[in-house]
Amino acid sequence: MMGTLFLFPTTLGDSLISDVLPDRNTKLLATIQHFIVEDIRTARRFIRKCLPLAAIDEMTFFVLNQRTRAEEISSFLQPLIEGHSVGLLSEAGCPAIADPGADVVALAQEKGIQVVPLVGPSSLLLALMASGFNGQSFAFNGYLPVQLPEKVKVLKRLEIKILNEHQSQLFIETPYRNTKTLTDILTHCSPGLKLCIAADITLEGEFIHTYTLKDWKSRMPYLNKRPAIFILYK
């Protein structure tokens, strides 16, 4: 009998566990000894917060990040094949959504291992809920290109999808580039488009507001180093 791969969301920052995670997650976490994580220190801190008395030193951690080789990922599933359940943890939010976790989930699906996703905070979904934008049709586009000509090209393409397909367009940015990207959006997209900016979601100072690009120009928010989601729509 093979183990189960449980997908454990984590907090989006320094919020209370009981504010953003169901009890079930903590209870399941207490039964697991093997974890696949992006960074061991963050993972240990999260587990300690959920289970102050856990024997973390006896747990096994496999590191899955951009540098992990494909051959290695396969070995992370060994405990599952031996009958032990494994927990996949994200650095923040839901694993396998905007992080490298999807590779190990894909492999587990291929090998017929049961995959069970648990409920937790997704900054993308929470932002979309609170934006007031179309939730019947939306797309997440990851990061915009860094260089301006390519960034503008992508923004124009998203604008066409908003107008022709009525599809809300979500993207993220490295926190220290938020202000630059916001300025680029305000400069290069149609002023009648609407933009939702959602920063510090589920944290103190949560900021989620929707205005037209024209209106954002006169109320530039302070976004430096704040994790933020941007959503464009009409």
Add this chain to the structure above:
Amino acid sequence: MMGTLFLFPTTLGDSLISDVLPDRNTKLLATIQHFIVEDIRTARRFIRKCLPLAAIDEMTFFVLNQRTRAEEISSFLQPLIEGHSVGLLSEAGCPAIADPGADVVALAQEKGIQVVPLVGPSSLLLALMASGFNGQSFAFNGYLPVQLPEKVKVLKRLEIKILNEHQSQLFIETPYRNTKTLTDILTHCSPGLKLCIAADITLEGEFIHTYTLKDWKSRMPYLNKRPAIFILYK
């Protein structure tokens, strides 16, 4: 001082509250007297499950569904303007994602009312997490058209987006049409594409599997009347 519009996710079926919702949600729910809901009976049942001792008869419910007129929606925000917080509830899962709730959120944003989204189960997101597909780029397309020629046209368009944009494509179907739609996908899409079928998420009998279309043909699942998410990718 205006009230806050809280967005309360609900369970995806008959699961335990503590399995899928954080404690914070129940605590906040207990402080609220005004609700915007899709169906009063389901909403009362959900509140009763979270708060067995609540005085539900003293609560005010506004009904927001496909038939609600735009003028009416504006009046639902009156308690907020008078300083009372209001809860927006979905029939199942996260409000304003694949339901009419987005209209009232849009209006709240326009009027400068604070909107606070709470964490809860989203069948779309949970399915995507467990699919093993690209979580860095994905799109939700709502329902496919019912008529075959239009349905095939949309499926072909999704296939092009998968191949050219490496974008995972999510859609849903009315439960009694699941089997028909699955057959249509298997007949009309390239057999090398992969499909994740996620049914009864967070419920007993949860089923989340990813195979190529070719492989699904020899293992047709029983999907009749089961709420399901379909995700296509390569």
